[in-house]
Amino acid sequence: MLKTRFENYPKGKPFSAILGDLLGRGIFNVDGDLWRFQRKMASLELGRISIRSYAFEIVSFEIENRLIPLLSSVSDKEDIMLDLQDVFRRFSFDSICKFSFGLDPECLELTLPMSEFAISFDRASKLSAERAMTASPWIWKMKRVLNLGSEKQLSEAINMINTLAQEVIRQRRKMGFSNHKDLLSRFMGTVNDETYLRDIVISFLLAGRDTVASTLTSLFWLLANHPEVELAILAEADRVIGASLELTSLEQMRELHYLQATIYESMRLYPPIQIDSKFCLEDDVLPDGTSVKRGTRVTYHPYAMGRMEQIWGPDCLQFKPERWLKDGVFFQENPFKYPVFQAGLRVCLGKEMALVELKSVALSLLRRFHIKLAAPHQSHLRFSPGLTASLRGGLPVLIRDRRTPS
């Protein structure tokens, strides 16, 4: 594993460069000491029980009041296809905005236009990924100096993101923040620096939106192709929760071991962040003796690692939630073998919140609806360029209410 000296970015690296490094983290667009301080604060806030219950409250509200009504409105209509990926992206954007800033962009109201914030993020993410794939860095660097083509568009998207993030902070200030439970209000109680707060806003949106939507999209595609796994999830829910379809409590969600195993297994095959890089701040030596010079980019590949026979055995390409269960109880594989949430010093700070969100959505939708792929014979998923995995062409599905007699 990389030593801690491999911090993320050289001092003063611009946000565009951070986006270009495959997972944005504006919080850490800073030198090592400040990064450690900020990460510590974020980790203290996200570690609180109160914030987890707050996350559960928000997610439950979004599911009951927006997601389920939306799916119900198209259920049993054989001529209406729904792009589940688009729905999940809207859902996760609304949820992360409410959780992080206490503001509601209402993206899940399909009749309303998608938020300009979300559109700018998508544009910046796509352009950054395309930049990372250019044959030589000189091409994009030259375009950036001349402010041309894709670099001009990227800089416009980033300016828009920065302006909107500042607007979020202004609104939060105007509405008052002392009695609010969202993350930004908690930070505003102790920090007054505008740039720091702006970076927090951007970091949480980048970290918590597309990752969740991407996981849900692949999960539902896998479940549509593995009805036996779907049945096992439903049987576990009936056993643990009983007949009530309402989401009950965080404690009860934790008892859904098979569901958790299914989510982990789905992310093993389809990690939302397929590839991740770090830059080396000083000359260093990896544990296997490989020497790495200052400035080298070191990349690891969770997508490839999840499919390696040396790591997962001869059935590595099969979707088998059981590999995560010991006597029916979920057990965590070594995080260095499964770096879907990173590991060690840099492990995802929102992991617990993400799991609550993923389990809640999966459970609520599976228990109410039968979700059928509109193109059932697609044997593998195809991705578009972006910082987070997203399906080319979305995930068109047909929805059927489970209570409707067949």
Ligand code: HEM
């Ligand atoms: C399935 C969902 C998610 C996955 C797979 C995921 C994965 C990751 C990964 C791989 C990193 C490490 C990036 C790096 O430094 O190399 C990370 C960092 C982070 N994640 Fe998540 N994440 C998810 C959801 C969330 C959510 C919902 C939140 C917010 C509530 C969040 C907040 C963060 C933050 C703040 C960091 C920065 C930590 C740091 O760089 O030190 N994540 N995440």
